[in-house]
Amino acid sequence: MTTTTNPSSLSISLHNSTNGSFPKSTLSPGSLHFGPISSSGRVSLSSSSRVRSMVCSSSTQLTPPELVASSSGVPAVVEVDLGTRSYPIYIGSGLLHQPDLLQRHVHGKRVLVVTNTTVAPLYLDKVIDALTRDNPNISVESVILPDGEQYKNMETLMKVFDKAIESRLDRRSTFVALGGGVIGDMCGFAAAAFLRGVNFIQIPTTVMAQVDSSVGGKTGINHPLGKNLIGAFYQPQCVLVDTDTLKTLPDREMASGIAEVIKYGLIRDADFFEWQEKNMPALLARDTEALTYAIKRSCENKAEVVSLDEKEGGVRATLNLGHTFGHAIETGFGYGQWLHGEAVAVGTVMAVDLSHRLGWIDDTLVKRVHSILKDARLPIVPPESMTVEMFKSIMAVDKKVADGVLRLILLKGPLGNCVFTSDYDRDALDQTLRAFCKT
């Protein structure tokens, strides 16, 4: 069956947190609190420029597991509600064998598939078939990039432009990103910049891309000095998640994606976190039903947040829990050495450690985070070569620095609540960095 979440009907109200029993005295004065979702009304972020932190509490009205689409081939659909830039996320098994799903979103007659050396042998022919079957007017070109975060740079991006221009693609062309987060980010930025913008479609083939990076329009490349520093907010025409592509995903990539699934539970969806605690073995065993549910619920969470704050003026930043520390690891240790989700897992542990030092969360939550990450076979300490100074210098160019001050996403209150704030004790941050680094 098909189920749809329409985030435009959700409301975020401004009030003090009343969830759970966590002492109110730990909440900053002047915090902007995002409370539980109700059935009407609209979010107001008008005072955000004066507000330095936000508390975001659990989402409570998402689809329960029994309502997720079966493997019958009928996709579940999650809508990303962004006015004229709205688009569907299709989730299900066998979707690459349903040409209509893709073809209805192709504009013009020319398509450029952007993929990599790992994914091309597995799925490129399937995608070309899905684009062209019973559709003789469509011509498809492809560009196959090297695989890995270390290639997410301007040099590789230029190969996409070269291919597009040599193939004489025009403004009515469509780019298709076939691969993981690196391919999605690069293809999306190429689509944003080619001829000042052409349409594009995301076909994510990793858990990381399916639950997070393919949704919401963040595109870009890395700079030698920092992750994702060059890019665009640019939304796709649709996201097509064929869960069958996960059958060929290496275990390490699987775990990396689960780091982002865990994130959604921690920042805004306590029920989902509790579901993950019980179902981690099923996820790692690639149980289709468990995976499909985790992907769909993750996309629902992401779609809600993106619909409220497309350009990351506020609440969207909370999706970066663990990412400031994590990006420092990716940049400092060398792009491609660790997978993104591995770095985010350690970054999450560090953010949780800092939250606890600040007295904002209790022991139990710290232990649960360690436990679930270990169950997911993710690392919980940074590479030995990372130093306090490396963390500090790389974090200083993070996109969440504003007027020279680093803002962080930290947990605060009961499970499912977080803040995005510059209002934390710098000594506590130093203590966290020292606790995780040998020098």
Added chain:
Amino acid sequence: MTTTTNPSSLSISLHNSTNGSFPKSTLSPGSLHFGPISSSGRVSLSSSSRVRSMVCSSSTQLTPPELVASSSGVPAVVEVDLGTRSYPIYIGSGLLHQPDLLQRHVHGKRVLVVTNTTVAPLYLDKVIDALTRDNPNISVESVILPDGEQYKNMETLMKVFDKAIESRLDRRSTFVALGGGVIGDMCGFAAAAFLRGVNFIQIPTTVMAQVDSSVGGKTGINHPLGKNLIGAFYQPQCVLVDTDTLKTLPDREMASGIAEVIKYGLIRDADFFEWQEKNMPALLARDTEALTYAIKRSCENKAEVVSLDEKEGGVRATLNLGHTFGHAIETGFGYGQWLHGEAVAVGTVMAVDLSHRLGWIDDTLVKRVHSILKDARLPIVPPESMTVEMFKSIMAVDKKVADGVLRLILLKGPLGNCVFTSDYDRDALDQTLRAFCKT
């Protein structure tokens, strides 16, 4: 005095052209005709996907010369009306000595001025002074790029990102483009892509940039195979035109900018064209009043068109009269060999030649175009090395190609009317190319 044009109050109605006496039989069936501007109503472009050509007639309600701001230091203001992305264009003498004009549009505390080796010695200190006077919280960095169209590429763009990241600029920073069209296009694209978008301000110092490229948000860089193929639509916070900067402009650059001034007359503003025919000597002599009037009226024309069609879905394309042929000359002859306006002048002659071959304009207009371009000391034939094949292969990757078909802006009807169309005789285009090339 300050005069303001508010393009949101202008109306474009859909009807057959009734201007002038040109025979109706020359108009394509199904053409979308843009008639004279009235005082209410809104444009409808809803049927544009089915429409292959548009006739755009003269603008008739622009500011007459006597209403242009004097050189008293009070700027004329032209508003670009784009909803939340609206911004003012300030035009006048001595504006760089009015710090408030700039400072009111600076967001955050950090500014990066992007300029080139020619402009920096002349105006960088003045701009830094204007940004920082009585404003101790602002810190200004600058990056000085090599001067010329041949440097409008990814390699030079990366120098801007490098400087921004090394200077630890964050999302609340402001970029300032100080220079001609190349600097404005590159700085604007850098601002669009740095951290997925920071604010920027245009301070154009050439006629070309003041009357055209700094207004409307087209940003980008060249690719070895074609002009402006990589970029973004990204609007500035304001455009500050200090006409005093033209005192140091070389004659060839002056003439190059006038090519775009002439364009506005030809495509939509017959009165302005007639004014130019009378006042070309004053413009070339840099008469302040004549220059200020020409800049303001050009900006009013551009602001109107951009407000109606920001992303170039239709009428905005008409601003590219002569540019498809002109870009082929710039790319084929080598970036930086000819100035942009020189190539556009020849491109305009070629577009006019084709329009005449098609029977869409009469002899008199052809002669008037030749005459005004010669008066402006602009070339009217392409470089000898340009061949028919070079024109064809470069024009095939023009951004106005759609589903493989090249659309052109051509004159049709009396002075001040044009069409954007793919509905023209290919043989006539061949004849035009052969008439202007030796091989």
